[in-house]
Amino acid sequence: MATIRDVARLAEVSVSTVSLALSNPGRVSQKTLERIRSAVAAVGYVADPLAQSLARGRSKMIGLVVGNVGNPFFGDIRRELENYALEHEHFVLITDSSGKPGREQALVEHLIGLKIAGLALAPSSFGPDYVRFVESIKVPMVCFDQKVAGIERDFVGSDNYLAGAMLTEHLLQLGHRRIAFIAGPQHMHTASERYRGFVETMASAGVEVNPNYVVDGQFTRSAGYEAAMRLLIQPERPTAILGANNAVALAALQAMQELGFNCPGDISLCMIDDVQWSNVITPRITMVVQDTLKLGGIIARRLLQRITTPEAAAEPPQDFVLSPKFVPGNSCRRV
Amino acid sequence: MATIRDVARLAEVSVSTVSLALSNPGRVSQKTLERIRSAVAAVGYVADPLAQSLARGRSKMIGLVVGNVGNPFFGDIRRELENYALEHEHFVLITDSSGKPGREQALVEHLIGLKIAGLALAPSSFGPDYVRFVESIKVPMVCFDQKVAGIERDFVGSDNYLAGAMLTEHLLQLGHRRIAFIAGPQHMHTASERYRGFVETMASAGVEVNPNYVVDGQFTRSAGYEAAMRLLIQPERPTAILGANNAVALAALQAMQELGFNCPGDISLCMIDDVQWSNVITPRITMVVQDTLKLGGIIARRLLQRITTPEAAAEPPQDFVLSPKFVPGNSCRRV
DNA sequence: TCCGGTTATCGAACCGGTTCGATTTTTATC
DNA sequence: GATAAAAATCGAACCGGTTCGATAACCGGA
Structure with a gap:
C-alpha cells in the first residue's frame, strides 16, 4: 500500500502539501497539483480511512442500528x-441489536468508537436510563420508527394513532361491533398509539370495547399466537380482529x-404493516402500511444534512410524521 | 475521552507499560498491574479502537457482505x-450489496480499508475478473451460499443438486410426469445444481423433460412471475411446478x-428455500429448506478459527456442504 | 529597487495507540 | 557478595494521515 509519503517523495513536495x-485542491498551485495528481496515479x-478518521476525529461512516434487519420495514x-x-x-454500517437494549447500547458505543459521522437509530427501549443514554450521544443522529418520550432528537415515523383509527373505522363501517384488538407492548409508542387509535375511534362511534377482546401480543409471533388463541376460544367470539x-x-x-x-367468513382480520409476500397469503389481508420508501428518504436526507452542513447541525430537533396508507384486501367482510 | 497517557501519568508508569x-497482563508485575488497573478505572x-487498528494493522471487526440482508436465509x-x-x-459489520457486483467490490474494499479481521462473503457474481478480485483478498475469509468455480477459499453451503433431486423425486412419486421447472440464472452454482438435480432425476426415472416446461425465473419475483405465466398459458399445462x-x-x-x-387441485407446486410466514400461505408449500442455523454456525466457527489461530489460517480451503431438509406441505397432490 | 500583502509550501506536532530493542531491576546461582 | 540470567520497565520509532503556525516565494505598486 502506497502512503502519502510515497506520493510526496515522487511529486517532490512535502507530505503536508x-x-x-x-x-x-484550490489552495495549491496548478502545477504542483498536477504533479501530485500524477504521483497519486x-x-x-488511496488514503487510509483509518488514519484519516484518527487524525480528523471523525470518519465517513454512518451507523444504522435496528432491532431486526430482516424486517422488511x-x-x-x-x-x-x-x-x-x-x-x-x-x-x-448496519448493525442489528436483535431488539436487545443492552446489545444496542454496546453497538452504538462501538460505532461511536469508530467515530461515525452520523447515526440512524431505531430505538429499542425506553425509560429514564435509556433516554439518558441516547441523549449522551453527541454524534449527529436521527431516530426513527419508535418515538421515545424525552429524547430530544430528530424523529421520523408514521402516524400510528391514525393507523389504528383507520382500520377500526373500516371495520366499523363494515358493520362490525365485536372487534378484538391484539396489542403490542404498551410502553412502546407505536403500540400505545395504535391502541389509542382503536379505543378512541370505537368510543367516538359509541361502540363499547369488550375488555376480553383486548389482548397483548407483544408484537411477536409467539405471543400473538397465544393472544389470538385466547380470543378464539371465548364463547362469544369477536367478529373481527385488528x-x-x-x-x-x-x-x-x-x-x-x-x-x-x-x-x-367467520372472522375478519386486518393489520398494521405489510410483510413480504403478503399478496400470496390467502386471504389478502386488509392493512395499513407505512410509506417506508419516503420514511427512508427523509431519514437519509435529514441525517446527511446534519452531517454535512453546520447550520443544519445546529437546528433544533424536529419530528417528521407521515400518514400511513390504507391497502384493502379481502380479509374483512361486511356483517 | 481519557487516553493511555492519562492512565500512564496516574499510574506513574510509561505509556508502553x-x-x-x-x-x-502476565508480563508486568503484580503491583504495577494493579496500579494500572485502578488508574484505568x-x-x-477505554482504548480507542481506531488508534488500535491503525497501530496493529488490523481491527476486531468482521465484515459480512450479502446481497440482500432482508432475505431470511x-x-x-x-x-x-x-x-x-x-x-x-x-x-x-453488515453490508448489503443489493446483489450488484460493483457495489459488492466497493464494499469489500472499504471493509478491507477498515482493516477487518475477517470477511464472510456471499458472492454475487462469477467469471474470471470476479474470481481474480476475490482471490486478491488477503484477509481471512469464508464464502457461503454461492460456490464460485475458481475461488480457492473456504466455502459453506448446501447440496443444491440434492435439493433439486429431492423435490423432483417427490413429484415423480406422486405420479407427476408433466413437471415444469422455473430455473434461476444458470451461471450461478446454486441455480445450475438445482437444475441438474431436476434433470438427472427425471432422466433416471425415464421421464422426458418437455423443453417448454423449463423456463428462466432469474431467481427474482418479477422474472419468476413472467416465467410462470408462460408455463400457465400453454395448451398442455404441466401438472406440477418446481x-x-x-x-x-x-x-x-x-x-x-x-x-x-x-x-x-389444478397444479402442484413445490420450492427450494423457505420464506418467513410460509405457514400462513395457503396452501402450505412443500419445500426443501437449508439448515441456515447450522450453516451460520459453521461459517462463524470457521472464520473465527482462521482469524484467531495461525494454524487454522494456514489450512487449505475446505468445502462444507450440508444436506437440505424436506418439509412436506399440502401443495402437491397425487395424480 | 524596495516594500507590504498575498499565495504557496513546509516542518513539526498531533491523533492514540503498538512494538521492539535497550536499560534497569529483580531473582537465582555459586 | 559477585555475577549471570530472567523479568520488568522504558524510550523512541512507528502506523498514516491532518492541521496550523512559520517560512518562502511571488505579486503589483510607489
Whole structure:
C-alpha cells in the first residue's frame, strides 16, 4: 500500500502539501497539483480511512442500528440511506441489536468508537436510563420508527394513532361491533398509539370495547399466537380482529386456520404493516402500511444534512410524521 | 475521552507499560498491574479502537457482505456469526450489496480499508475478473451460499443438486410426469445444481423433460412471475411446478391465483428455500429448506478459527456442504 | 529597487495507540 | 557478595494521515 509519503517523495513536495492538495485542491498551485495528481496515479495511492478518521476525529461512516434487519420495514429505509449516503461519499454500517437494549447500547458505543459521522437509530427501549443514554450521544443522529418520550432528537415515523383509527373505522363501517384488538407492548409508542387509535375511534362511534377482546401480543409471533388463541376460544367470539402489527396479525391468521375458522367468513382480520409476500397469503389481508420508501428518504436526507452542513447541525430537533396508507384486501367482510 | 497517557501519568508508569499490561497482563508485575488497573478505572479509560487498528494493522471487526440482508436465509447466518463473534470480542459489520457486483467490490474494499479481521462473503457474481478480485483478498475469509468455480477459499453451503433431486423425486412419486421447472440464472452454482438435480432425476426415472416446461425465473419475483405465466398459458399445462427458489415459486403461486388455477387441485407446486410466514400461505408449500442455523454456525466457527489461530489460517480451503431438509406441505397432490 | 500583502509550501506536532530493542531491576546461582 | 540470567520497565520509532503556525516565494505598486 502506497502512503502519502510515497506520493510526496515522487511529486517532490512535502507530505503536508499532498494532504492539502487532496483535501482542498484550490489552495495549491496548478502545477504542483498536477504533479501530485500524477504521483497519486503512479503509485496508486488511496488514503487510509483509518488514519484519516484518527487524525480528523471523525470518519465517513454512518451507523444504522435496528432491532431486526430482516424486517422488511427496514429494507427500504436501509436502501434509501445507503444510496443517499453513497452520493455523499459516505458508507453505511448496519448493525442489528436483535431488539436487545443492552446489545444496542454496546453497538452504538462501538460505532461511536469508530467515530461515525452520523447515526440512524431505531430505538429499542425506553425509560429514564435509556433516554439518558441516547441523549449522551453527541454524534449527529436521527431516530426513527419508535418515538421515545424525552429524547430530544430528530424523529421520523408514521402516524400510528391514525393507523389504528383507520382500520377500526373500516371495520366499523363494515358493520362490525365485536372487534378484538391484539396489542403490542404498551410502553412502546407505536403500540400505545395504535391502541389509542382503536379505543378512541370505537368510543367516538359509541361502540363499547369488550375488555376480553383486548389482548397483548407483544408484537411477536409467539405471543400473538397465544393472544389470538385466547380470543378464539371465548364463547362469544369477536367478529373481527385488528392486529397491531404484522406479526401478531399473521399469528392470528395461523391460529384461525388451525382452529378451522374461515377468514373472512367467520372472522375478519386486518393489520398494521405489510410483510413480504403478503399478496400470496390467502386471504389478502386488509392493512395499513407505512410509506417506508419516503420514511427512508427523509431519514437519509435529514441525517446527511446534519452531517454535512453546520447550520443544519445546529437546528433544533424536529419530528417528521407521515400518514400511513390504507391497502384493502379481502380479509374483512361486511356483517 | 481519557487516553493511555492519562492512565500512564496516574499510574506513574510509561505509556508502553500500560499498553503492555492491558494487552498482556502476565508480563508486568503484580503491583504495577494493579496500579494500572485502578488508574484505568479512575479515569474511565477505554482504548480507542481506531488508534488500535491503525497501530496493529488490523481491527476486531468482521465484515459480512450479502446481497440482500432482508432475505431470511441470511437472518440465521447473521445471528450465528454475531453471537459467535461477540464471544470472541469481535464485532460484525453488515453490508448489503443489493446483489450488484460493483457495489459488492466497493464494499469489500472499504471493509478491507477498515482493516477487518475477517470477511464472510456471499458472492454475487462469477467469471474470471470476479474470481481474480476475490482471490486478491488477503484477509481471512469464508464464502457461503454461492460456490464460485475458481475461488480457492473456504466455502459453506448446501447440496443444491440434492435439493433439486429431492423435490423432483417427490413429484415423480406422486405420479407427476408433466413437471415444469422455473430455473434461476444458470451461471450461478446454486441455480445450475438445482437444475441438474431436476434433470438427472427425471432422466433416471425415464421421464422426458418437455423443453417448454423449463423456463428462466432469474431467481427474482418479477422474472419468476413472467416465467410462470408462460408455463400457465400453454395448451398442455404441466401438472406440477418446481420453483428453483422461494421467489420464483411464490411468484408462480401468485400467477396461478390470478389465473384462477387451484393449487394443488389444478397444479402442484413445490420450492427450494423457505420464506418467513410460509405457514400462513395457503396452501402450505412443500419445500426443501437449508439448515441456515447450522450453516451460520459453521461459517462463524470457521472464520473465527482462521482469524484467531495461525494454524487454522494456514489450512487449505475446505468445502462444507450440508444436506437440505424436506418439509412436506399440502401443495402437491397425487395424480 | 524596495516594500507590504498575498499565495504557496513546509516542518513539526498531533491523533492514540503498538512494538521492539535497550536499560534497569529483580531473582537465582555459586 | 559477585555475577549471570530472567523479568520488568522504558524510550523512541512507528502506523498514516491532518492541521496550523512559520517560512518562502511571488505579486503589483510607489
